[in-house]
Amino acid sequence: MKKSNSRRSFLKNISLASASALALSGCSLKELEKFFQKNFRTLSEKEKKQLIEDLEAEYKEKYHKEFHLSDKPAIDGTLFGYALDISRCIGCRKCVYACVEENNQSREPQIHWIQVLQMEKEKGIDFVHSDVHYNPETVPEEGHFYLPVQCQQCRTPQCTTVCPVKATWQEPDGIVVVDYNWCIGCRYCMAACPYGARHFNWGKPEIPEEEINTEMHYLGNRPRMKGVVEKCTFCIQRVREGRYPACVEICPVGARKFGNLLDPNSEIRYILENKRVLVLKEELNTQPKFYYFFGV
């Protein structure tokens, strides 16, 4: 008698314990669904559509605005390339902040996809003697030049190779993207990137409601969560609609050029043919699609 009693109470305890565990974790059905959400690249069109609708509703609830979340795929015949004129850049960092606003980077803690390095003219491109925290009254400073660095959109990216879960990959138009809902936050890609282009959400990202950009792409500037990696996507939400990246538009000296490498009449092709270009750390064989040149 006693034995069966204790067994019953044991079962009761178990069910109680699991129910309270569920309640404690606040496990609503939606959250469970989110937990089991698959890698973006394995989703069917229908699942994608549903996911986008859910996310738009979620963002609306959080930021009280209408959002447009796109999952537009790469356009055939495009391979995006970028060129930056080192001789024009004055180091004003306008691109850094335009990027933050366009791409909904966290304001607190701050995340910047573009790092502008101040370099000494006498030393040439020399990372060790460069300074990312320069802070004079006015730029450019005497004897210095500036080298903005962001994702170099490598043709053979090492960051995607090392990812243990295939949460990051190169799209057919050459843009390296991250599925924020799939990234486990191991940061192996950050160790592998030779350009410091990947950034981690160490804390909960905060974006003021009035500053959020409502034009979004699933693989680009939608709000990120704590504990995932993010990076420059050439403003995937803009360039797939035929617009320029925000950093290209904002640059006050026209140092930033962007275009389709497969289009022989594009400005980027003109630069490759008529200027002498270089890429950073070419010895690592990353083959960037981000070129630097000296326009004047």
Next chain:
Amino acid sequence: MNFIRFVKGSIQLFFRGTKTYYAWLLFLFVLIVWGAGGYAGQLRDGLITTNMRDSVSWAFYIGNFTFLVGVAAAAVMLVIPAYIYNWKPIKEIVIFGELLAVCAVIMSIAFIVVDIGNPMRFWHMLPILGTMNFPYSMLSWDFFFLLAYLIINFVVVSHLLYAIFYKKEYRKKMVLTIVFISIPMAVGIHTVTAFLYNALPARPFWNSALLAPRFLASAFCSGPAILLILFQILRKITNFEIKDEAIWRIAELMVYAMFIYLFFTIAELFKEFYSGTQHLLYWKYLLFGIGDNKELVPYSWLSIGMGFAAFILFLIPKTRKNFVTLNIGTVLIYSSVYVEKGIALIIPGFTPDVLGQIYVYTPSMTEIRTAVLIFSLGSLLFTFLVKVAIAIIFENYNIGSIRGKEESVRIQA
């Protein structure tokens, strides 16, 4: 039913012991509570509670992970000399070595879990369920090697203990085969862990072919150290018979490992300092500091100093064969490798960072507390496992004893 009785009996064993044993449990318990408080903060606020940032994106946690993989590897490799030199209690050496390996692997995986930003998404790494990036990502290799190693060791050790417990003959052929598989696996887990860092051309500090050999050599210094101490304790409190000669031989093998490690490191340093390229910077930061940034210098020289002292103590036969100096040397070499793997391996790989900037990293209180949590939980698990193993092997805790007890309880009732 027997199994439930076995578990019950084993749990009862956990609470039986001397005052020293209880003091040890209390000590671990205090550390676990203190450590859990730190980790709770990290779970709530994210990894921002650590001192890691974009520049130094891996640090103390991953260092500890690496160290523990070394411990796990070396614990099993000790079977080779035990077999070759025909030390009498080879079965016991296998059992305790593999128990240590099991605990060390669990702890190393725990360090990965606390390091990742979304531990709940760990299942994304699995095949079929998730999208594992195999064979491209070294991390998925590492995860699988560790998991396989954990399973293999667990199977062997539980089979051996099970057999003794039920007074049956263990399956010698199967055990021997698996043990012989687990030895190259031990080399494998540490090699793959080295390749994790090694294969990153973005980080010149690790991008040296000597990294994996240095890992193995240093693991052979730190791993046996724990067993050396454990064997001495076992010899005191049980009728475990391991001769002085066997212990000295382990120490002697550790000297060889230290010498090989020293040689590899000197070869590495020669290449770096003689060529004097910009890649020297990382070693400079580690050993001398860059400008005013000398944060790692005390750690690196502490590790070097302790390593050298242990090397001398183990090298001279007189101090090697004196148990006081031997044990001092054991603690020194263990600590030396711990500081080397925990601090001196990972952080200089990121300082200066890929864009030449220096971000000064030292572990935050959260990181230290979380590490204490994992180490004390691991020690608790190891203590319990060893306790059960001792009871089964030396104290005649077997199927008869649990049956007999229940009978007597029934009679009393």
